Amino acid sequence: MALTPKLEIRQSQSLLMTPQLRQAINLLQMSNLELNELLEQELNSNPLLEREEDRLNESPDLPALSIDEFNADDKRELPESGDFEPDVDYDNNFDDDFASDREGYETDNDYAWSDYNRSKTGGTDEDFDYFEKKLADTQSLYRQVENQITLNFTTPRQRIIAGLLSEQLDAAGYFRGKTADIAKALKTTENEITDVLQKLKTFEPSGLFAQDLKECLEIQLRDINRYDPAIACLLDNLDLLAERKFKELKKLCKVDDEDLASMIDDIKSLNPKPAASYKYDLTTYVIPDVYVRRNKDASYHIELNNMSLPRLLINRQYYADILSGKTDRQAKRYLKDNLAQANFLLKALHQRATTILRVSEEIVKQQHEFFEHGIDRLKPMSLKDVAYNLEMHESTVSRVTNRKYMQTPRGLFELKYFFSAAAGTYTGAEDISTLSIKNKIKQLINEEAPTEILSDDKIVELLAREGIKIARRTVAKYREAQNIPTSAERKRLKRNNI
Numbered sequence: 001m002a003l004t005p006k007l008e009i010r011q012s013q014s015l016l017m018t019p020q021l022r023q024a025i026n027l028l029q030m031s032n033l034e035l036n037e038l039l040e041q042e043l044n045s046n047p048l049l050e051r052e053e054d055r056l057n058e059s060p061d062l063p064a065l066s067i068d069e070f071n072a073d074d075k076r077e078l079p080e081s082g083d084f085e086p087d088v089d090y091d092n093n094f095d096d097d098f099a100s101d102r103e104g105y106e107t108d109n110d111y112a113w114s115d116y117n118r119s120k121t122g123g124t125d126e127d128f129d130y131f132e133k134k135l136a137d138t139q140s141l142y143r144q145v146e147n148q149i150t151l152n153f154t155t156p157r158q159r160i161i162a163g164l165l166s167e168q169l170d171a172a173g174y175f176r177g178k179t180a181d182i183a184k185a186l187k188t189t190e191n192e193i194t195d196v197l198q199k200l201k202t203f204e205p206s207g208l209f210a211q212d213l214k215e216c217l218e219i220q221l222r223d224i225n226r227y228d229p230a231i232a233c234l235l236d237n238l239d240l241l242a243e244r245k246f247k248e249l250k251k252l253c254k255v256d257d258e259d260l261a262s263m264i265d266d267i268k269s270l271n272p273k274p275a276a277s278y279k280y281d282l283t284t285y286v287i288p289d290v291y292v293r294r295n296k297d298a299s300y301h302i303e304l305n306n307m308s309l310p311r312l313l314i315n316r317q318y319y320a321d322i323l324s325g326k327t328d329r330q331a332k333r334y335l336k337d338n339l340a341q342a343n344f345l346l347k348a349l350h351q352r353a354t355t356i357l358r359v360s361e362e363i364v365k366q367q368h369e370f371f372e373h374g375i376d377r378l379k380p381m382s383l384k385d386v387a388y389n390l391e392m393h394e395s396t397v398s399r400v401t402n403r404k405y406m407q408t409p410r411g412l413f414e415l416k417y418f419f420s421a422a423a424g425t426y427t428g429a430e431d432i433s434t435l436s437i438k439n440k441i442k443q444l445i446n447e448e449a450p451t452e453i454l455s456d457d458k459i460v461e462l463l464a465r466e467g468i469k470i471a472r473r474t475v476a477k478y479r480e481a482q483n484i485p486t487s488a489e490r491k492r493l494k495r496n497n498i
Contacts, residue, residue: 024348028355032287032308039310048319048335048342052311141173141275148203149281151380153196154481156417157375157435161186161196164411165209174216175200175209184410187374188439191446199483207274214238220270230255230265241267288407290360290415292371300364300371304357305407312349314342355392359400362386363418370418371408378435381419437468438478445484450494455487 027035040241043049149162161182168177179193186193200209206223210216214235221227221235233253234241240249241264250260287308293301322335363386369377383401387394401415420435444462448454454462456475463470479486485493 008049020344023344024351025399028352028396029402031403032289036309042345045285046338046342048311048315048338049345050315052313097353101134114276123345141182145203145208151202152199155435155438156420157438158196158482160375160413160417161188161193162200164201165193165197167207169275171275172273173205173210175211187376189443189446191443192439195483205271205274205277207271210274213272216265216272216274217270221266222333226266230259231260231266232261232264234267254493284406286412288405288412289356290404290406292360292406292408294371294409298372300368301365302357302361303475304353309349312342312346314346332462350410355396356400356404358390359386359392359397360415362389363406363415367418371410374410376436376439378418378420383419434478438482439469440466440468441475441478442482442484445479445490448490450491453491453494 030038043051077143085337092127145166149159149166153159153162164176164182164185165177168175169447170176175197179190179197183190183193197209201219203209206220207216210219217235218227218232221231230253237249237252241253246257246260250256253260253263255263288305289308291303291305293303295301319335319339323332327335363381364371366381366385367379369379383397386392387397390397401419404415406413406415440463441459444454444459456472456479459475459479460470460472463475484490
């Protein structure tokens with residue numbers, strides 16, 4: 001059969017990612033900082049957009065339209081904007097083309113610790129400007145610590161604790177917080193907080209998270225293998241070194257002139273302020289997207305933070321004046337295109353805000369016990385659970401919870417930290433969070449007597465008494481994830497009082 005060219009007409013249906021839908025998706029997954037930058041660009045490029053506070057002499061006949069007043073069901077007519085259709089259904093238009101958005105939600109809870117910090121003032125415009133300025137340098141200490149927390153801590157629980165500890169760094173890189181206060185806020189043991197802090201002290205730059213000058217120098221000396229009893233003695237007597245009392249130091253440290261000079265040179269080579277060389281220190285602000293407040297009846301009120309972004313208006317009077325004047329066709333087309341873009345932007349912002357609020361309300365509803373009693377009551381929750389309850393696509397929930405923050409009575413958390421896998425129970429109900437199980441394992445080991453070290457099999461038995469069904473290898477996995485030694489190693493350490 002010969003091959004010949006021919007024309008055919010076929011009918012088919014396919015999903016099309018329009019530029020408007022792609023922009024809506026980008027808006028949804030943006031952080032407040034990124035969205036604020038985008039809105040500033042739109043304000044500069046679109047003559048029909050303006051800030052609410054900048055609007056003057058608005059016509060009563062053609063009121064401006066703001067994002068806070070805008071409603072998807074609003075029947076008010078805008079001036080003609082051509083064939084452009086601005087409606088976007090976030091709940092049904094997101095597909096799996098953006099699978100990378102789910103990173104950080106694996107079943108083993110290997111979340112990334114994102115821009116996490118506590119707002120001190122509740123999100124004023126002044127705070128936001130300061131936040132933007134502080135994060136201008138992408139190679140900041142903040143980013144470096146964030147990346148190291150992601151690499152070195154394997155559970156959301158540890159990363160939450162590490163995030164709270166990192167808030168307490170001063171400009172020099174010293175830890176100035178109180179572990180007891182953080183333990184109280186999270187309703188956990190001070191030992192657990194101290195364990196995380198000790199691991200943070202291994203971070204780069206060397207000496208970070210030290211609690212005083214002596215410890216800062218000691219950490220750096222250990223890192224370069226120069227820490228020995230003689231130099232330890234010198235660190236114990238830094239006041240004598242400052243007073244240049246070298247004879248007393250030689251006697252105390254049992255060294256000669258040459259050794260003392262060498263030790264002093266070593267100390268001079270160290271950095272007493274590990275964070276000082278960075279352009280920006282770690283004290284940054286994260287402006288929450290959502291506020292959660294507890295009511296007297298133990299219910300919770302959830303509201304959006306409307307102060308973090310500029311309030312935008314469409315200047316319809318300006319559009320009508322220009323369009324009714326003697327304006328050439330190209331200029332009118334330009335204005336209509338800008339009106340369509342402004343109209344779409346306001347609708348997309350409104351739906352973004354609505355989606356964030358709905359997801360936040362569902363998180364608070366499902367994690368009510370966490371807000372009431374602390375991290376031990378964190379329930380297992382997946383993206384699929386929230387998506388099903390809200391009749392959204394799973395990828396929509398993923399985008400909403402990434403780099404969005406919730407200010408709660410227990411502190412400020414990224415939304416995705418509330419997601420964790422479930423573990424089975426002997427009752428058949430999967431209502432035990434893996435985070436809670438890891439905490440129970442840690443508590444059992446912390447409370448074990450030096451003469452009765454718990455093996456992994458014994459831990460399995462103790463958890464079974466509480467109705468928790470878990471395999472020995474899973475106990476070993478969770479124990480190793482928290483950097484807890486084996487029973488043999490713990491027995492040796494406790495026998496030697498280490």
